[in-house]
Amino acid sequence: MNYQNTLAFAQEQDKQDPLYHFRERFHYPQVNGRDAIYFCGNSLGIQPKSAQMYIDNEMYKWANLAVEGHFKGKEPWFNYHELLAPAAARVVGAKESEVVIMNQLTVNLHLMLVSFYRPEGRRFKIITEGGAFPSDQYALESQTKFHGFNPDEAIVELFPREGEQTLRTEDILASIKAHGEELALVMMGGINYYTGQVFDMEAITKAGHEVGAVVGFDLAHAAGNVPLKMHDWNVDFAVWCTYKYLNSGPGGTSGVFVHERHGNNPDLPRFAGWWGHDAQARFKMKKGFIPMQGAEGWQLSNGQIIPFAMHRASLEMFDEAGMENLRSKSEKLTGYLEYLIDDVHAGKDVMEMITPRDPQARGCQISILVKKDARVLFNKLMEAGIIVDYREPNVIRVAPTPLYNSFEEVYRFSEILHECLQAH
Ligand SMILES: Cc1ncc(COP(=O)(O)O)c(C=O)c1O
Numbered sequence: 528m529n530y531q532n533t534l535a536f537a538q539e540q541d542k543q544d545p546l547y548h549f550r551e552r553f554h555y556p557q558v559n560g561r562d563a564i565y566f567c568g569n570s571l572g573i574q575p576k577s578a579q580m581y582i583d584n585e586m587y588k589w590a591n592l593a594v595e596g597h598f599k600g601k602e603p604w605f606n607y608h609e610l611l612a613p614a615a616a617r618v619v620g621a622k623e624s625e626v627v628i629m630n631q632l633t634v635n636l637h638l639m640l641v642s643f644y645r646p647e648g649r650r651f652k653i654i655t656e657g658g659a660f661p662s663d664q665y666a667l668e669s670q671t672k673f674h675g676f677n678p679d680e681a682i683v684e685l686f687p688r689e690g691e692q693t694l695r696t697e698d699i700l701a702s703i704k705a706h707g708e709e710l711a712l713v714m715m716g717g718i719n720y721y722t723g724q725v726f727d728m729e730a731i732t733k734a735g736h737e738v739g740a741v742v743g744f745d746l747a748h749a750a751g752n753v754p755l756k757m758h759d760w761n762v763d764f765a766v767w768c769t770y771k772y773l774n775s776g777p778g779g780t781s782g783v784f785v786h787e788r789h790g791n792n793p794d795l796p797r798f799a800g801w802w803g804h805d806a807q808a809r810f811k812m813k814k815g816f817i818p819m820q821g822a823e824g825w826q827l828s829n830g831q832i833i834p835f836a837m838h839r840a841s842l843e844m845f846d847e848a849g850m851e852n853l854r855s856k857s858e859k860l861t862g863y864l865e866y867l868i869d870d871v872h873a874g875k876d877v878m879e880m881i882t883p884r885d886p887q888a889r890g891c892q893i894s895i896l897v898k899k900d901a902r903v904l905f906n907k908l909m910e911a912g913i914i915v916d917y918r919e920p921n922v923i924r925v926a927p928t929p930l931y932n933s934f935e936e937v938y939r940f941s942e943i944l945h946e947c948l949q950a951h
C-alpha cells in the first residue's frame with residue numbers, strides 16, 4: 528500500500544473503512560477532557576457500550592429469580608457458557624465442542640498442563656520462548672517442580688540469535704527436532720507479549736508432533752488479534768484471556784481449546800470438578816466423575832455469569848465484524864503506524880522497532896525499544912492523551928486495534944510522537 532504522511536490520507540482511509548462504524552459502540556477513556564487515543568488493547572481492551580445491558584440482564588435475573596435463574600427464564604445460567612462457545616470457536620478456529628469459556632488464563636494454563644504435560648522416562652522437557660509472559664514462566668516452572676524435576680533442566684527457553692530481536696522459525700523447528708525423544712511438550716505464546724511476534728503455530732505443531740511431543744499455545748495476545756486455526760493446525764490445546772483484544776473486562780473470563788481427539792478421551796488425566804461432570808447426571812450428586820464430552824469436561828466450577836455476560840457483548844461484535852475483515856484492516860492500520868514511525872524517526876537514532884517488519888509475523892502491536900529515557904518518552908505520550916504501555920526495561924508497546932481504532936488516530940499519534948522526538 529502507498530501510505531502518505533498527511534491527515535487527508537488518513538481521513539480518506541477511514542472513509543473507506545467498512546469497520547469504521549464499530550468505533551461508536553465503545554466507551555473511550557478521557558484524558559484532559561477529551562477521548563484518549565487508546566492503543567492499549569494488548570493489555571486491556573476498552574468497554575463495549577453493550578456490556579452494560581448484558582450485565583443488567585443478569586442482575587435483573589438475579590434480583591427477580593435468584594436461585595431459579597440457574598434453570599428458569601431466558602438463557603438460564605446452567606447453560607450460559609454454551610452461549611459463548613460458537614463465537615469463541617470462530618475467533619480461535621475451532622469446533623464448538625473444542626472450546627469452553629471458564630476461569631482465568633493462568634488457572635486454565637495449569638489445568639491444561641495437568642492433562643498435557645505428562646513427562647515419562649527420558650521425555651520430560653518443555654520447549655518455550657525465552658522471555659514469555661512471567662505468569663506462563665511461573666506456571667511451567669511450578670509444573671516441572673510438581674513432577675519432581677529441576678526447571679533449569681526441564682525447561683528449554685529459546686532466544687533470538689545474537690543481534691536479532693525475534694526468533695526465527697527455522698531455529699524453533701531445529702530445536703524441537705534436536706530435543707526429539709526428550710521433548711514432552713512445546714508450550715509457547717501464539718504471539719509474544721513483548722515483541723509482538725506471531726509464531727508459526729502450524730509449523731511448530733507439526734514439528735512437535737513429529738518428535739512425539741504435545742503442543743499447546745497461550746493465545747492471550749493472539750485471540751481477537753490474528754485469525755487462528757487451532758483445529759486445522761492440529762494444536763493439542765490452547766488457552767487465552769478475553770480482556771485484551773476481546774474487550775471483555777478487567778479480570779475477565781478465559782478460553783480453553785482442547786482438540787477433539789483429546790476432548791473425547793475420558794482416560795486423559797485431569798483435575799475434575801462438578802461442572803465438568805456429565806450435565807445430565809450433575810445434579811444426581813453421585814460419586815464417580817464422568818467427564819462431559821469435549822472441552823466442557825474440563826470445567827470445574829459453575830459459570831461466572833457476570834464476566835460471561837461481558838464476554839458475550841464483545842463476541843457479538845467479533846461475529847458481526849468477522850476475523851478476516853478485522854485482519855485485513857489490521858494489516859493496513861499497523862502498516863500505516865510502521866510507515867509513520869519510520870517517517871518521523873528518519874535521520875534519528877532514538878528508537879528501534881523490535882516487532883517483525885513482515886506483516887505475517889505480527890498482529891496489531893508494534894513494540895518500540897527506546898534507546899534512552901524510555902520512561903520520559905512514554906510519560907510525554909500519555910500526557911498528550913495517547914494511551915500506550917511501557918514494559919521494563921525500555922519498550923513502549925503501541926497497538927492500534929482494527930475494531931475501534933482509526934487511521935486518523937494513528938496519524939495523530941505520529942504527530943505527537945514527532946513533537947516528543949524533537950526534544951528527546
Ligand atoms: C501471555 C500471558 N499469559 C498470562 C497472563 C496472565 O493472565 P491472568 O492474569 O488472566 O492469569 C497474561 C496477561 O496478563 C498474558 O499476556
Ligand SMILES: Nc1ccccc1C(=O)C[C@H](N)C(=O)O
Pocket residue numbers: 569570571660720747778
Ligand atoms: N491483566 C493485567 C492486569 C494488570 C496489568 C496488566 C495486565 C495485563 O494483562 C498485562 C498484559 N498481559 C501484558 O501483555 O503485559
